[in-house]
Amino acid sequence: MKRYDGEVAVVSGASSGLGRRLALELASRGATVVGLARRKQLLVELAADLQARTSSSRTMECDVSDADAYRDVLAQIESDRGKLDILVAAAATEAETRVPGATLEDFRSTMDVNFFGVVAGTLAVVPGMAARRHGIVVNVSSDSARAPAPGGAAYAASKAAVSAFSEAVAMNVADSGVRVHVLYPGWVPTAMGLAAVERGMPLPPKPVRRTEDQIAELVCERMGSDAIELNASRLPVMAPLARAFFPKAYRRSVTKSSDA
Template structure:
């Protein structure tokens, strides 16, 4: 258990994409802090394993399997969570997938699937969770995006486009949610060792273990708009985006080894 982490004011949290990677680790971190966690993902068997592991650590994770691309199912799940566990104080919208893409061959299906899950799925979850929060004038939403949303990276044209959209989405919603008493944050991790990043065909600087990434996200709850780490890497990417395009493309291609690939 991570006894040193205390999640103030959060009794019930909903975590999507909780069957693996960052979502799973965040669910365990929150449960270890005494939060009742409602975990959603498509794989009910993986959610059952997550619930058992949390119980073994003295925490509570309840499985609410579902596909985030089904907005009606997400609305039903939120209603079920609030009926059984209580009002959702925190929603960590993390569900997503990474499909590496190239210009040739151009895979339209990969783009559509990525957009449906990463962007459409997040919007559907917001539609399910926000009405209750805004009615109560309380709650917090964390949208898990990525530093790939800062600027284009090799093989990430589909994934990065959705993450850039999620950052913009969170920024745009903040203006309204600030007036409605609901917090919103965006989490932009650097490279984290998950099943998704194992698909990357280039070197990943400052690769972080998933448990540490989860701790960083939980520690960042309520602390400013953006949760990003490790800053020694993510702030370099922010700075790169300020460069003229010719220099940006040259430096990124060199840093990733893409200038040597055919």
Template sequence: MENLFDLTGKVAVVTGASSGLGADAALAYAKSGADVALLARRVEKLNEVKTEIEKTGRKVIAVGCDVTDEESVKTAMKTVFDTFGQIDILLNNAGIAVRGGVDSMTVEDWDKSFDTNVKGIFLASKYVVPHMKEKGYGKIVNIASVNAIVADKFDVFIRHSYNSSKAAVVGLTRGMAASYARYGITVNAIGPALFESEMTSGTLFKSEEFLNKYNALNPAGRPGSRGELNGTVLYLSSDASSYVQGQFIIVDGGGALV
């Protein structure tokens, strides 16, 4: 049977690739045959991921990029095109989670969430979509969150700007999907629940009380483990999902069901 998940000959760009789910996805792309461009602000961390990917034998570059800054994104994408000559897959993974409710957070923190989580996807896509349209092929995967549709249930971890910015990612995904399907481009979103990463290990995973409550409310009884998001990422990035468009796939152990 044809391997629908084979990415040989493809070039994947991963934003927020310096750690966590982004780094895991980048390695999964390489193991599936793709060459990879790693984008993030922390180049030293990117180089660590780059070293791991080089062990697979795939070509990989690390490019410093701030997804909230248009010139930075434009320059980074030019570097990718100059190196590989193509971009077939764009994983918009860069994101932040700022704590606070609308009655307590600052405007600056609110804007920071939307600049990274939504504007970052807009800018990265802005400099990739024209190429994909010309080529007649592209796979764009946006990392949203289960919290786009499920509110945080514990006061200690209220994150209203995170909830709303991730909901905006789903809306942007649907709009892009409808507009670009005719060009052979699929655009879909993933909604992870709690996974241990650099962003969560210093906050959510440090609270035994929170973890106990989370596990009690989640049908799987646990957070996601490292690598458990990769299957969904590869599915939406490969020809296995050639007729899947504008979808929001939640990866949460069933948490959104309760």
């Protein structure tokens, strides 16, 4: 089991789902973890669970769509702890954006959290990591980036932007000792995953389903390697190929799924 003793890790979206599980896993493996999110009561509970693993861990309230506030929080953590080794950006929101119906503001608000939150976090931590020649950033994307569903234009666009941004920056900073990864978790039964099913998305096939435990273990074992993509499931990697070679069949299957 890979350990992170002495490392300082920040996890956004730590109040629930994948972010919470990842924060706990990192603390169990010895890291000092600072968990960020907006819901106070959940952060209080998380802080107690984190401190039972590493006493130096804590939580802080932070809305990642407020880029200035988020940058200040990260700077404060880096200054208080003397360094910041790992940033896991799991904070995101998903709302239906069907056209016609969805407004420009719906798209902007999704991008502010899902994309500009990721950009703000990455830009804030990379300079210090590069100066110390050590650091890991894990930006959470989604299979929607490769295979958008008809009712999820804003979410899919934001995740495609996260993927492109992260991959470009990963190559950009590789020589400075900083590793940037983009995580594709498959489908996980978190609040967000279950809400999509409640809205009518069919339960994804078994090869795509993962648990929070599986994702936390995969990330903690593989991050820091030279691989840019962390794929929890291989099946969705085929989506662009299916689209290129069987466009009509691909489109029929995606449209049918979303109408179900």
